[in-house]
Amino acid sequence: MLFLAKFLPLLVYPLGFACLLLLASLLLRRRLPRFSAAAIVITLSMLFVGGNRWTALWLARSLEWQNIPSVPLPNADAIVLLGGATEPAFWPQPWIHLTEAGDRVLYAARLYREGRAPLLILCGGSALPIPSPEAVSMAQMLEFIGIPDSAIIQEPDSLNTHQNAVNVKEILNTRRIHRVLLVTSAMHMPRAMLVFKHEGIDALPAPADFLVTERDIEESYGNLNAILINLLPDVQSLNWTTRALKEYIGLAAYRFAGWL
DSSP states (O other): OHHHHHHGGGGTSHHHHHHHHHHHHHHTTTTOHHHHHHHHHHHHHHHHHHHSHHHHHHHHHHHHGGGOOOSSOOOOSEEEEESOSEEOOOTTOSSOEEOTTTHHHHHHHHHHHTTSOSOEEEEOOOSSOOSSOHHHHHHHHHHHTTOOGGGEEEEOOOOSHHHHHHHHHHHHHHHTOOEEEEEOBTTTHHHHHHHHHHTTOEEEEOOBOOSOOHHHHHHHTSSHHHHHHHHSOOHHHHHHHHHHHHHHHHHHHHHHHTOO
16 A cells, blocks of 8 residues: 555656656557657646746745744744654665755754754654664754754654654643644645644644745746746756645545545
8 A cells, every 4th residue: 555655646747647658659659640649749748847947936835835934933842853854874875864855853953952842753664674763863863963862752653644643642642742843844734734733733833844935936037047947847846846746646645535
């Protein structure tokens, strides 16, 4: 089930779907030449639209700017940090690796140092036989930068956002914790907040790992050169579009499953 949940969406993201269309075009080019030509046109159009910066910015911003918190953030009873920010030290890496979303960990540490909450709850397991769950890796990173072990609670069993919320709720009930600051990537925050609210958790958004800033929006319309460049597809924009589509598909799937 976990494999299908990871694999099937790849076929509907722009790059995967484009590959399917091109394969169908190749196989049917003699029997259905019109379909073959149409598949190529659709493929090019999809990659052009999905890979240009304006589409990527619009989709990413539509998710990331939904939960902009008040400044400064209010205090809470705990900070919940969701996984997706670290990887174990696979050879030849000498130690824990911070992924592109690694500033989640640093932001959670900053909130703790600012006194926003006295506890950090780290969520993240692994479906693979790796040296340690992600919660353990995050704990090691936080301890390395000076967060005391006594302030850290590990939740190393969850494999998705729904399980994050269910397991965190058990911890909160056991420790009589009421309000939490929820730290995750800004793009993932809408789904995470809905799931945590659905579980009855009083969570306040504390997003990190923003892809889109005001500067990005201003620069995309800065001048004619910027407009022309942003129209052309590039790998980063296609990646942002894919990540945003992943979240929208996740929202639909979670709603269908009754987790929102």
